[in-house]
């Protein structure tokens with residue numbers, strides 16, 4: 001009990017340990033409904049913590065503790081592990097990551113979608129200097145590695161370049177990456193042949209890493225993309241994960257059934273393929289990545305602007321953007337594209353492509369909107385929110401046993417711009433909407449998808465389940481009131497229903513506020529030598 005030694009007798013008396021007694025535990029949670037992360041039924045118990053570790057779980061623990069919290073029948077669950085975040089967008093400004101902690105998240109993973117700092121080691125060293133409320137680890141991103149070696153151009157890599165890329169991935173794994181992420185939808189990932197990805201995946205596999213993919217397309221070609229994600233795992237010899245599994249575009253609604261059939265068939269033949277998902281029918285990324293064809297973006301911003309000045313390529317782009325608005329991310333309606341943040345005009349945040357087309361004195365047709373999209377990129381670009389998924393696909397994917405919950409979010413500056421509500425609400429929304437209201441999942445299964453399953457996926461055997469000897473990362477919430485508050489038009493609202501969040505044995509959130517504790521640690525993957 002290292003923290004106890006520094007604590008005077010007066011404090012002990014205040015906290016409920018009488019004179020003459022020695023506190024056996026640092027923290028005791030009384031009267032809990034324990035949902036332990038395994039998926040098994042909840043049970044009534046007390047949970048005792050010593051240092052950063054769970055010390056005991058039993059029906060009635062009466063040994064003295066430095067601090068006792070009566071949780072009054074609230075659910076006590078393992079802290080949630082978000083395997084897919086963009087937390088480096090904001091962790092410096094807000095190292096508490098309050099938007100995550102306040103919905104029960106105690107561990108986040110960075111470097112998704114093929115995008116990470118390269119090399120990775122300086123980024124991890126930087127994280128070590130931050131006083132964070134939660135734990136953080138990282139993947140190495142294939143797109144960033146390719147960009148560092150050959151730029152964002154559409155060509156095959158030479159054998160020498162592939163060797164260089166493999167070396168960068170190997171170093172990242174030795175530095176503590178949890179695996180290789182790909183973003184084959186994005187430039188330059190989209191220029192990468194599958195075989196090249198497999199070569200890098202084999203390196204991650206050698207160090208015990210996994211592969212996770214923002215797939216090449218999530219619209220018309222989504223099933224081919226699922227086959228590719230499975231192939232990378234199968235040929236690369238490592239677990240493989242479909243990031244933020246979804247089906248985009250009205251014409252493709254329903255394809256989740258075929259997607260999951262491919263997953264089931266692969267798993268049946270021994271491929272360890274899994275999925276993660278956020279519980280929203282809108283996605284979020286940059287306007288240019290979402291609505292522009294890759295050839296227009298090749299070679300960087302200046303090359304894009306030059307193509308937009310050429311009338312023939314501008315006309316060609318306009319036609320293709322119109323199709324993407326109609327059939328893919330645009331959701332077939334200009335009101336389905338919403339601006340999250342526009343550096344060149346912050347007042348656009350929250351408005352839609354419909355609003356801006358009218359504001360620019362154009363009739364709100366899809367072709368005119370394509371013109372406005374090109375204008376936006378010429379001004380410097382925006383990030384957007386794209387309403388182009390179906391609730392039926394969402395629920396079908398959510399219910400699959402190989403699907404875990406992940407936000408794909410970031411750490412917003414509170415009150416700034418109009419980010420996707422997933423950053424504030426993902427985990428609370430699953431518990432409030434999909435467990436309590438829609439009854440799509442049992443509570444225990446939802447918690448498993450947030451804790452034990454992502455922990456196992458990452459090889460984090462020290463967390464994700466409530467069990468003596470494991471990390472004391474804990475979320476306490478009222479299952480009757482837990483809910484997400486963030487909306488598409490009013491996103492800066494914290495989730496509600498959580499009473500306490502504990503990270504590494506320290507209470508980081510209680511009484512509706514973040515505490516002063518900053519127990520967050522940097523996590524290192526299986527390839528980093530332990531001393």
Ligand SMILES: [Zn+2]
Nearest residue numbers: 113214243244
């Ligand atoms: Zn993504």
